[in-house]
Each structure stands twice: as structure tokens, then as C-alpha cells.
Amino acid sequence: MDMAVQQLTELPPVTMTFIGGVFTLGLLQFLGFASEIHYIFLWKGIVQRHEYWRFxxxxxxxxxxxxxxxxxAYFLSRHPRMLEEGCYRHNVAxxxxxxxxxxxxxxxIAVAFPKISPPFLGSSLLSAIxxxxxxxxxGVRVSLLGVFTFTAPYLPWVTLAMSYIANDEGPGRDHRGRPIKVSHHDEMHQEPGLSGRDxxxxxxxxxxxxxxxxxxLEDVYPKFSxxxxxxxxxxxYVQRWLDNSREQTEDVYVEEHNTDYAAPAPTQRLTDSVSHSETPQAGTSTSAQPTHREGLVNRLGDGS
Known part of the structure; x- marks a missing residue:
């Protein structure tokens, strides 16, 4: 018992919220503030009486x-916790x-097919998880009561079989076998031949x-798409759109303000042309071409 309490207190956030909801509804019923009828999924109550908590x-x-x-609760939280601490350890959201x-x-599905929907959907949600x-x-091996050992893919089916054997509730009845009533004079509709266990x-x-x-959708499809x-x-998707918008904005800014890839400036083209013209050609002598400094000296000498 102490180990179970310790394990429950160390649950990760999402699983802790789920188990906290389980204990909260159980406590409200224990204190007499609510009963099973206040918790069941009843579409008529949602539509006609605006009882939106039934979602x-x-x-x-x-x-x-x-x-x-x-x-x-200890066993209910086992696999949701393992999934959250494993695959979603760094992505709780x-x-x-x-x-x-x-x-x-x-x-x-419960709204679309009310005749086959049970009053409570928690076990169905846990089946999906x-x-x-x-x-x-x-590849993980699972042990059932320390007697039967099998690989993880068989676990949902084993859990389903055990749930079916242990569940002996009648149609529209609570865990004590009493009919769940919507009001003092109206019981839940019961489809003949379809029990609560079914x-x-x-x-x-x-x-x-x-x-x-x-x-x-999460593990198979992305490999082929x-x-x-x-x-x-x-x-x-919002973050991806923001990133794409930011990249497009940065590209436009670079095109408008970055001069690294612009055409050479006029002074640069002039310098390149002068350098090219001063390059000695084959068969010519550079001594016959006085520099600007030499011409200046000669002119000063002529006037002396």
C-alpha cells in the first residue's frame, strides 16, 4: 500500500491530472455531493439541461x-505513466x-451511437493509451500476476479479456447493480439483448x-510522407508558419540591404580598368612610358 501511494505521488503531470480527477469524483461521491448519475455521459442532459460537465x-x-x-488507480496509471515518461518525456503538451x-x-462515437455507448468512458480511453x-x-515482456508472460502487443487483448470477465454490470446499472436513473421517474434507455458488459x-x-x-498517424505515416x-x-503548425514567415522576412531584408552580392561600385570598376590598362603588353617597353611623377620632375626641370 505504501509503495502504491508513493508511486501515485510521483506521477508525471498529465497522468497526475487524470488520477487526480478520478480521486476527485470518488471523493465527491463519498461525501454525498454527487452520485453516479451526475457523472455519466448523457447527451439529453447536455443538450436540454446544459450539463456540460458530462463531456x-x-x-x-x-x-x-x-x-x-x-x-x-495504481494500476490505471501504470501504462499512461510509462507512455508519458517514455515517448513524451520532453513533450508533455x-x-x-x-x-x-x-x-x-x-x-x-458515443453521440453517434447512443445505443451501444456505456455510461462511463474511462476504461475505453485507457484502452487507447x-x-x-x-x-x-x-519488444517488452509483460508479466500477468507473475504467472503468465507475454510480449507487449498482446497486453491490450489480455486486458480486454480480463475486463470483460470482471465486468458483470447490467445495462445502465452502477457498480452495485442498481439501475442508474436520469430522474425520479425515468430510467436510462436499455437496448434489449445488449448488456452493460457488452x-x-x-x-x-x-x-x-x-x-x-x-x-x-504518428509512427507509420510520417515514414512514407x-x-x-x-x-x-x-x-x-502555428510555430512552423511563424518560422516560415520569419525566414521570408529575413530573405527580403537581405535582398534589400545586403551589398555583398551587389554590382561593383563605379570607383571599383575604374580602379580595375586602370590596373588593367597599366599592365605591360607583350613586346612593349615600360621605360618609354614616364610616370606622372617623372613627368612632373621633367616639367619642373625645364622651368629651372
């Missing part, structure tokens, strides 16, 4: 604050952009697909 809370709820949540991209796509870490560390399985598969899209990154953060 965020579905990714951070993993249960009420207790010892079990603390232990779960890009890691935050990647998580935002994955979360936004999960929200879009775990998949991305596994594809970037294909919804979670589907969205974790979608999360893995989003992780694969991120991996392709000359380094182009379609998923690069917006500020990368």
Missing part, C-alpha cells in the same frame, strides 16, 4: 473513494493533445481502434 466526468469515474479505488484526441473521438504504449514497446467490450474495442489510428504528421498539435 468530462465519464472519463474520470471509476467508483467511490475507498481503498479499492486507490489500488485500482503533445501527450495531453493525444489523450484529448482519443477522448474527443470516443465522445463523437495502453494500445499505443504496447505498439511502441513491442457495451463496455464494444467501446474498449473502439478505444483500441483509436489507439491504432494514433499509432499509424517525408515526416508529415497529420496528428501534430495545432501549435506545431
Amino acid at each position: 468530462v466526468t465519464p472519463f474520470f469515474y471509476f467508483g467511490k473513494l475507498n481503498i479499492d479505488l486507490a489500488l485500482r 503533445e501527450y495531453a493533445w493525444i489523450m484529448l484526441f482519443a477522448a474527443a473521438n470516443l465522445l463523437l 495502453t494500445y499505443l504504449w504496447a505498439r511502441r514497446n513491442e 457495451k463496455t467490450l464494444i467501446f474498449e474495442l473502439i478505444g483500441m481502434f483509436i489507439g491504432h489510428v494514433i499509432f499509424f 517525408g515526416g508529415s504528421r497529420p496528428l501534430a498539435p495545432p501549435w506545431v
Whole structure:
């Protein structure tokens, strides 16, 4: 337990923010300020009642604050932390952009297909991050409970199977098996034949697909496109535009003010022509051509 607490306190910024959100929602529920219904993703509540926090809370709820949540948080933060401290160690902002991209796509799919979307989306987001870490560390060997050992690319599938086995929630029900109600008289719509476990399985598969899209756009596509990154953060394009504008401005300034490559000045051309004319020609004598100093002496001598 002490080791888990120590590991949680040493988390990098983005992972710390994620785990902090998990503990915050759990604490609010523990103190009685909120319940599961306040955290689920409910499009009707966002549109009709302007409950915009529902865009965020579905990714951070993993249960009420207790010892079990603390232990779960330790395992939840493992691969996001390893990805942030590895690939994004010196670029935390890009890691935050990647998580935002994955979360936004999960929200879009949940809005487009409400009948298959689970109430909470945190496990789906972690599936995307775990998949991305596994594809970037294909040679790493992972041990499950110290019994099974396999390479990293199999980790998302093993995690998916364990999540499916452990998840026995019914459709639209909380972790204690009670129906989640939108109001006192209205329960969430439940699609016949599609359990909460099936919804979670589907969205974790979608999360893995989003992780694969991120991996392709960030690691595979740039190799065949000359380094182009379609998923690069917006500020990368802004910085590139600023750099290009600065270079163009400097080029114009050099063309207008730099004289290193300008035509020779008139005095320089005159000097070059005089030097060329004073060069002795073949078959001529330089003694017959008095210099200006010699002519001056002769004229002074003639007048004496």
C-alpha cells in the first residue's frame, strides 16, 4: 500500500491530472455531493439541461473513494505513466493533445451511437493509451500476476479479456447493480439483448481502434510522407508558419540591404580598368612610358 501511494505521488503531470480527477469524483461521491448519475455521459442532459460537465466526468469515474479505488488507480496509471515518461518525456503538451484526441473521438462515437455507448468512458480511453504504449514497446515482456508472460502487443487483448470477465454490470446499472436513473421517474434507455458488459467490450474495442489510428498517424505515416504528421498539435503548425514567415522576412531584408552580392561600385570598376590598362603588353617597353611623377620632375626641370 505504501509503495502504491508513493508511486501515485510521483506521477508525471498529465497522468497526475487524470488520477487526480478520478480521486476527485470518488471523493465527491463519498461525501454525498454527487452520485453516479451526475457523472455519466448523457447527451439529453447536455443538450436540454446544459450539463456540460458530462463531456468530462465519464472519463474520470471509476467508483467511490475507498481503498479499492486507490489500488485500482495504481494500476490505471501504470501504462499512461510509462507512455508519458517514455515517448513524451520532453513533450508533455503533445501527450495531453493525444489523450484529448482519443477522448474527443470516443465522445463523437458515443453521440453517434447512443445505443451501444456505456455510461462511463474511462476504461475505453485507457484502452487507447495502453494500445499505443504496447505498439511502441513491442519488444517488452509483460508479466500477468507473475504467472503468465507475454510480449507487449498482446497486453491490450489480455486486458480486454480480463475486463470483460470482471465486468458483470447490467445495462445502465452502477457498480452495485442498481439501475442508474436520469430522474425520479425515468430510467436510462436499455437496448434489449445488449448488456452493460457488452457495451463496455464494444467501446474498449473502439478505444483500441483509436489507439491504432494514433499509432499509424504518428509512427507509420510520417515514414512514407517525408515526416508529415497529420496528428501534430495545432501549435506545431502555428510555430512552423511563424518560422516560415520569419525566414521570408529575413530573405527580403537581405535582398534589400545586403551589398555583398551587389554590382561593383563605379570607383571599383575604374580602379580595375586602370590596373588593367597599366599592365605591360607583350613586346612593349615600360621605360618609354614616364610616370606622372617623372613627368612632373621633367616639367619642373625645364622651368629651372
